[in-house]
Amino acid sequence: MKYLKNEPLRKHTSFKIGGPADYFCVVTDLDELREALAFSKDKKLKVFILGAGSNLLIADHGLRGLVIKVAFSWIKQENKIIRVGAGVPLTKLLKHLTERELTGLEFLAGVPGSIGGAVVMNAGAWDENISRYVQAVLVVDQKGREKILNNKQLGFRYRKSKLQSGKLVVVEVVLKLLPGKKTKIKEKIKANLALRRAKQPLDKPSCGSVFKNPRGKHAGYLIEQAGLRGLRVGDAEVSKKHGNFILNLGKAKASDVMKLIARIKKTVKVKLEPEVKILQ
Numbered sequence: 001m002k003y004l005k006n007e008p009l010r011k012h013t014s015f016k017i018g019g020p021a022d023y024f025c026v027v028t029d030l031d032e033l034r035e036a037l038a039f040s041k042d043k044k045l046k047v048f049i050l051g052a053g054s055n056l057l058i059a060d061h062g063l064r065g066l067v068i069k070v071a072f073s074w075i076k077q078e079n080k081i082i083r084v085g086a087g088v089p090l091t092k093l094l095k096h097l098t099e100r101e102l103t104g105l106e107f108l109a110g111v112p113g114s115i116g117g118a119v120v121m122n123a124g125a126w127d128e129n130i131s132r133y134v135q136a137v138l139v140v141d142q143k144g145r146e147k148i149l150n151n152k153q154l155g156f157r158y159r160k161s162k163l164q165s166g167k168l169v170v171v172e173v174v175l176k177l178l179p180g181k182k183t184k185i186k187e188k189i190k191a192n193l194a195l196r197r198a199k200q201p202l203d204k205p206s207c208g209s210v211f212k213n214p215r216g217k218h219a220g221y222l223i224e225q226a227g228l229r230g231l232r233v234g235d236a237e238v239s240k241k242h243g244n245f246i247l248n249l250g251k252a253k254a255s256d257v258m259k260l261i262a263r264i265k266k267t268v269k270v271k272l273e274p275e276v277k278i279l280q
């Protein structure tokens, strides 16, 4: 397997921000993952697991150790139970489910993550979360040992799961979906994509929502009410279209985004907690 040295992580994040990883590799099956974990152990490297990189703000000085990008790409089906390799993009999964007339995950249309990252983050939209459809997850620990965790053991909450401890690698997600009609599924996906296009600034790199919504409130609305729309540090800007998005207008640095985050937290009266994973 190839281990790249000093790989710029901005090439692997939706924000197009992030300095170099000491070592970087892509794993496409369990054997490669075990090999990468053994490599990290041998060289005493810290490990970071990367999915599609769509919920990350990585520091300008990058990450020390080994970054393992999970690219497991299988989708297997047994009746209504689907087993999905953790690296499968949600878009590809939704296409598969539409063809097989399985409904449930249409709310994720337009979320640019992998299924592994979506489960770790308990991704959701329009009052739905992926946790409802996850039956179990196959994980591997740092020693390469496999384990199956059921829905309860994953400790799902709003944009949270126990997998965020970073100690386990998600290999496969077992989903339970419902039978549906292809035309209806397609309609729902189309409507959700249209809603996103109308509300979100999708023409510039970002990490999606920067902050979690505080209970009963919308972070975007609070940020807009505080008059922070359009606030800019370097090439990082609070979107004029949606207050909870920070955009990379070109050469934004992680430090620019961090300054905006600090400014927003200081100005908005309600306590805001980042949804984006900040790695510095």
Ligand SMILES: Cc1cc2nc3c(=O)[nH]c(=O)nc-3n(C[C@H](O)[C@H](O)[C@H](O)COP(=O)(O)OP(=O)(O)OC[C@H]3O[C@@H](n4cnc5c(N)ncnc54)[C@H](O)[C@@H]3O)c2cc1C
Pocket (backbone or CB within 6 Å): 014, 048, 049, 050, 051, 052, 053, 054, 055, 056, 070, 086, 087, 110, 111, 112, 113, 114, 115, 116, 117, 118, 119, 120, 121, 122, 123, 124, 125, 163, 164, 166, 168, 169, 170, 171, 202, 206, 207, 208, 209, 277
């Ligand atoms: C334009 C845009 C819109 C978005 N809209 C939404 C939305 O509506 N709802 C929503 O919830 N999110 C949204 N997001 C955020 C993001 O897409 C989701 O959080 C997504 O689920 C992250 O998946 P990922 O594969 O990109 O994970 P990454 O960003 O790569 O990683 C996120 C976390 O998961 C861990 N991780 C990833 N894969 C694995 C694995 N296989 N094993 C162990 N750990 C792993 C990482 O270590 C990290 O801690 C949006 C982002 C963008 C850019």
